Amino acid sequence: MQAQSEVYTLNPKIERIANILHLVGWVSFWLQLGLGAASALMLIFAISGRNFSQAVAPTPGVPVPTYTQGTTPGIGISIFWGICGILALLFTLYLAFRITRFSKRLRNPDPALHPHKAEVMKVLRVAVIAGFVGMLLTILGGGSGLGVLLSKSIAQPQGVAIYDPNRIIRSLDIFVATASMTGITAHFIGAVASLGLFNWLHPEL
Template sequence: MQSESEVRSLAPATQGIGNTIRFTGWIAFWLQLGLAVVSGIALLFAATGRGFTDQPNAGLGVGIFWAVCGVLLVLFNVYWDFRYTRIGKRLANPNAAVHPSKADTTKAIRLGIIVSLAGILLTLLGAGATLAVLVAKSISQPPGVAITDPYNIIRALDVFVMLGNVNAITAHFVGTVASLWLLEQVHKH
């Protein structure tokens, strides 16, 4: 059993890392939630708007699919950021019995990093497919004002897909940076 003096000397360091994890978790939570909402709304506009047009565009469907997969992973990361806040709260508790182990904390942070990197990959696939469609449409138009093929016009809905992908990439980047920083802080203690 630990003596009272050992608990007092251990408490400030553990409480400090607990507060750091909790504060970082809240920052990442709100940033990723905001970016997920913006990305989701942009993809919702793009997906619902596709039903109102007669212009088929299979390439954008692939971009929307990967973007939606990326946004789902952002939502998982938002949950995981909230979990960081709970881990931080447990570490800041003066009762050492409720503290998670360093190995468990590290394992949780590493899972956050892996999910963020997987999300970056998925949304990069979506952004690449969307960008390929946008480039193909832009170079297929002859110079001047005459539009020869209405299917090759870049529409606002096409840009919304790209907006959704870029916001999801940004959200995953925020999650990756936050998790890497937390991992570094945990290893210091």
């Protein structure tokens, strides 16, 4: 039994697979976590920053416009899809962490504790699908946010002061669109990493 454990511990094929799972799993996890945190922070700033520009210094003789920061058409939908994308990213982060656990189990000298090929492939397959679903959600959010920016830029009169707050491009709109683009990047990294592992491990395991 001891000799069999040593053979499995020193098996170069198992060791190579464990190393690849460990490297790709952790790189994918930390990249997605960093980008997801940035996207979440931008969404938080966008939601909480609706009233940032409400304090306008009054000018004598000039009527002060009333800014309604939360009435921009399309921004609420963009924020909703962005939050859905963040939730999907949390699930892909869990799957990336599971991949690193597979690596740890493969390094165990007891072959009975090694993950089965079907189990690893199932997690990778689900991770690929979750990555593409997350990209779709954040694309919907980014598309609606960019649509708001486009409609506002077209509606702005050129060369004159703008007193209609609904025509002003605010930092809120840009934050939401940027958060969606960052979320798309995070989901893309997760999907590519999982798909690459799936294609590489299929003939290996």
